[in-house]
Amino acid sequence: MAEKSIPAFVAYHKKNRRRLLKMDTVVHELHEEFSGKIDCLSCANCCRTLGPAIYDKDIERMAKALRIKPSEVVSSYLKIDEDGDYVFKTMPCPFLMPDNYCSIYEARPKACREYPHTDRKNFEQIYKLTVKNVTTCPIAYEVLSGLMKK
Numbered sequence: 493m494a495e496k497s498i499p500a501f502v503a504y505h506k507k508n509r510r511r512l513l514k515m516d517t518v519v520h521e522l523h524e525e526f527s528g529k530i531d532c533l534s535c536a537n538c539c540r541t542l543g544p545a546i547y548d549k550d551i552e553r554m555a556k557a558l559r560i561k562p563s564e565v566v567s568s569y570l571k572i573d574e575d576g577d578y579v580f581k582t583m584p585c586p587f588l589m590p591d592n593y594c595s596i597y598e599a600r601p602k603a604c605r606e607y608p609h610t611d612r613k614n615f616e617q618i619y620k621l622t623v624k625n626v627t628t629c630p631i632a633y634e635v636l637s638g639l640m641k642k
């Protein structure tokens with residue numbers, strides 16, 4: 493995949509609203525296709541290597557699921573990163589189980605639910621993030637590769 497050509501590709505589509513909408517549609521179709529084909533339970537790269545940003549609502553939900561106080565979630569599992577966000581103290585994620593299941597799946601942070609973000613609207617606003625994610629996530633890789641072939 494020629495990374496350099498992606499900004500040019502997005503810039504070309506940004507010039508025209510119809511082209512932008514079409515790009516979003518193609519990205520979403522590719523997301524659907526490859527989310528269906530790629531088994532996250534055989535991968536779990538994001539849970540092993542990326543620290544999702546964790547917000548107050550995530551902490552409350554996690555605390556409820558774990559039946560502990562929000563302050564205990566913070567003291568036991570979280571630290572503040574260089575951007576001032578809460579992230580997991582340790583990676584791989586402490587909730588990742590040996591079979592790659594998430595032990596707090598229903599209460600997992602929003603960032604975990606949304607990763608790799610390729611079903612979001614306005615791809616032109618997040619393509620840089622997707623470029624970053626191709627080294628971690630096979631879905632992001634396939635979406636971007638597929639898009640560049642169109």
Ligand code: SF4
Nearest residue numbers: 532535536537538629
């Ligand atoms: S890195 Fe991508 S393919 Fe792998 S588990 Fe995470 S979302 Fe699924």
Ligand code: SF4
Nearest residue numbers: 539585587588594604
């Ligand atoms: S909370 Fe669950 S989904 Fe999120 S990184 Fe940890 S194991 Fe993965």
